[in-house]
Amino acid sequence: MQITSPGFKRNATRALGDEQLQKALGHVRSNFIDKRAAAAAALPEFEALRDNAKAIKDHVLENLDIYLETFEERVTAQGGNVHWAATASEARGHILDICRKAGARSVTKGKSMITEEIGLNSFLEKSDITPIETDLGEYIIQLRGEHPSHIIAPAVHLNMDQVRDDFKKAHTHLDANRAMDEPEILLKEARGVLRDRFLNADVGITGANFLVAETGSSIIVTNEGNGDLTQSLPKVHIVVASIEKIVPTLEDMSQIMRVLARSATGQEMSVYTTLSSGPRRPEDPDGPEQYHVVLLDNGRSEMIGTEFQDMLRCIRCGACMNHCPVYHAVGGHAYGWVYPGPMGSVLTPKFIGVDKAGHLPNASTFCGRCEEVCPMRIPLPKMMRHWREQEFEKHLSPPAQRRNLKLWAWVAKRPTLYRLATRIAARGMSVLGGRRHRLGWLPVASAWTKHRDMPTPEGGTFMAQWKGKR
Amino acid sequence: MSTPISVGLFVTCLVDMFRPSVGFAAVKLLEDAGCEVHVPVSQTCCGQPAWNSGDRADTREIAIEVIKAFEEFDYIVAPSGSCGGMLAKHYPELFQGDPVWHERAETFSGKVHELISFLTDVMKVERVSSKVDASATYHDSCAGLRELGINAQPRKLLASVEGLSLKEMKNSNVCCGFGGTFAVKYGDISNAIVTEKTANIEAADADMLLAGDMGCLLNMAGKLRREGKRTEVRHVAEVLAGMTDTPPIGGKRE
16 A cells, blocks of 8 residues: 555644544544443453453563464364465465465455555455455445555544445445435445355455464454355455464463453454364365465564564554544544554554654654553553654654754753753743733744744743742 | 651753742642752753653763752652653663663652652642632643552642632543644644643633643643633642642733
């Protein structure tokens, strides 16, 4: 997909002026936050479960190679194939090979952010294979030629009127005058259209919420059941998963599952939890003839042992963006690549380079609410600060900003000079503010006064007055 | 008579320059609680602007000066959750792997407290003796709330102010959009966040907005005045110390 992260500021300004988007974002604020809070409050052991979930993933990251190899052995023993992909391009290559060998023309897809990360849809289209998104939100944005604006609610930026118009345009085989004024009717329509696609697909591709080493299983959690049809109806099932999705046992998986849905949507569990562990066995009533797992690294193993290792605990619940004031203000597309919100602000510089994604870790107030709700206790602000440090070290931050910072720091290290400078500034601004005690416009702080007044200092500094009094 | 508890007051750069009244309110509250207050003259800033801009080297140099100036006191107290959080939580991170300074930073950081929580949690202050006839709404500044767990403490002391009634606003725990240089670097986004905040403040229908951090207060006061809203803005320490005869932050509505 086209990367627009370098234009984050432009994207943000446009998003702030988009009335329809702003209205849609209001739903993020009102829907997700209260539901998560209620789900967390209803479970006395929720905080302990978070600690446990974190410990499981920390252990996995220390022993990643062992669990991945065990997983591969189990999958192979069960008649499946594991394909290792160091890069996005290798992953696409594996998937295309499998599709070509199966003579595939049409591919259904369950919701998968990894396939967004590797740009799978446009790649398949170029290879004359039609990818069909089957998650309702994903289906809608595919019709629109868009990308997800949220990792679990991909079409959260849209409203019903837009969806209705999209369906009218796309579903030309249906009566043009049909009733379309209820969400349920639109849902039914999408379901009807997708039913045919499910039945005619040659290959089904899903992501994975977890990979379980001991059983060689991949697990998806969904609310629509589309994932089940995607993976059980076609002759070939491909799971595309990144390496950090692995957990040692089913018990570990169920531990983390207890915080996943609660953190994401406030549900105790998602509606469907589906395990797949290989191709159809002779005694199975249905299932695919071939079962493939494409394991994607794409730079993740490089994060191990660095200040970004904690990020690999992420289970993609979306709680960080649901609680982020910046995401609430600008929505997911403004971030300019696959992953938005706080988790995206940490991951995106890793994937596309901090030179391109530098705005993302900077566009945070460090309010800390993301870390507060992250079920895996990932210190997101701290990692954004690490990116700021890398930018500073590589001289990527804007020169004027660096100069101002350096000048400020130089003065701050010289108390006598600092006293003098602050006395002059406080006095000067105080005089300018006069009896209104504020300024509507201040040339050196025009970015501030564009939106708000600048309260002016009382007059003398505290340090000067203290010296006079004691 | 036992030796009084010595407190080094970390004034903070914004209080020093913009709002000395808060510094004097802090001194009054600390002395009323029985502390002996010292104000080292070599203090400037905690270094947070450099720290959050990725400039670790300058932050470290500033931090060393702060530690040297304050480590002799029993406690170090700041009228700010943000600066308090920087001194208490981030200083040790700065010196990771440094055998001498890491330990010194740990010892220093262990003695750091934000003003209001210091009064309630360490000095066991149950009530203040001030009188302010007004209603107030309280904004939980992010660093104080999430790094230092400040939430109940200011409300408890505010409840003891004679004549004051507390009216909670919706989403008092949501960021005001200040974020230090964020407010300037991403002014449009910051504006969207603070606009929602001032709407919640107005809806609380209180005479005063209180908070424990000058950065957030300057941001919210600036927006309230720009929007012509009536709520007057003060640091929570001013009200607790009964020092409300100064003009509010950003003045009054015209």
